[in-house]
Amino acid sequence: MMNQLEADMQLHLWKFVRGDGAPQAFERWIYQQPSLETRLGADLYLEVISTDFQDSEAVWSIRERLGSYVHSLSGAPCCCIRLRDLDVVDMGSFRAPAPAFERDRKWSHEDVMGTLVEIHRRGEPRWWLWAAQCTACGQAWLVGSDERQNDIFCLRRLEQAERNAIEEHDRWPEDFDGYEDLLRIGREAGRGVRFADPLGSSLGDTMADLARARPCIKVSELASLLNLDDDLAVELAHRAEARDGVTITFDVEPSK
Ligand SMILES: [Zn+2]
Missing domain, CATH: 1.10.10 (Arc Repressor Mutant, subunit A)
Known part of the structure; x- marks a missing residue:
């Protein structure tokens, strides 16, 4: 069983590896972690602290290195921690997005969605919109199911307060309120179907x-x-x- 400190450390490392949050914020966090060197080992730790976080190539490279490290750790049997705060999951065959550390991930949408259960539905006319909770790690997600155009799920990580607002007051973040939003997110993620007829x-x-x-x-x-x-x-x-x-x-x- 992982203790809270380790769980928190994993969370921060993954967040940086996924590309969520500013690299400078991650850099500041590093120096507040006295046990990070023990966790990462001397070599990897040295690489991390000698990284120039202003340099995007250096940041990319250390993300890949830390990506292999966090992949080797055990965690909850779900995909939540690997998903970006805003992510796109294809229905059926999975198309891995950047960054490179996830290039060879082999998921189907079942791997991602299999642990998510619906906790609330937005209701008509927003048929695409619901909120989910992961049965493995407890993470809550805002989910937009676009099965009409691009066959994708749009996922946005929910903070505890946002989740409470949905469950207690039916107050929803507006990110996926328009069906147009899902189409735009799909387009930005490089999805675009062509209908035969x-x-x-x-x-x-x-x-x-x-x-x-x-x-x-x-x-x-x-x-x-x-x-x-x-x-x-x-x-x-x-x-x-x-x-x-x-x-x-x-x-x-x-x-x-
Ligand atoms: Zn999970």
Whole structure:
């Protein structure tokens, strides 16, 4: 069983390895840990304290070194500690994101989501949004399930106070309040599906929902969020206006 001090140390090391928080904050933390040298061993400790935390290449390199170290430690049988404060988990086959230390991680979404149980649901119209707790380590997460467009789970780590606000007062952080937020996070993480039959797919509904949530949204924005070329976006937008009575701003011209 890990004591509190070791658990806290692991948490801080992982946070730095994941790339959450400023390197300078990690550097300050190092010097407040009298037992860190014993934990890491003399060689690794020396590497850490001689790192220039202003230099991004040096920071990357020490993250990789500490990444191998924290991987070798035992911990809770879940993936929480390895997930960034804001992370994207693909449904089905897993696409490992940067940084390099996770390049060969072999997860499926079941490995990540298998220990997460729902503790609260946001409710309609935000069908994608729920809060979860990990049965292995107790970490709470804000979860946005985008199974309509990019087939991803967007996860955001919840502080205890945020979790309490959700459970006791139904007060939620706004990060995933818009479906558009999930699409943007997916796009920034390099996800973008192409539908085989775009006109017969869910794209029309998604477009209408986005325009309902933000009237006069531009076609160019819809094209970017939904990974569409301009012609297709214009055609779908015209259909959405006619069928769903939403208003879209046509800021691009079809090429034909
Ligand atoms: Zn966990």
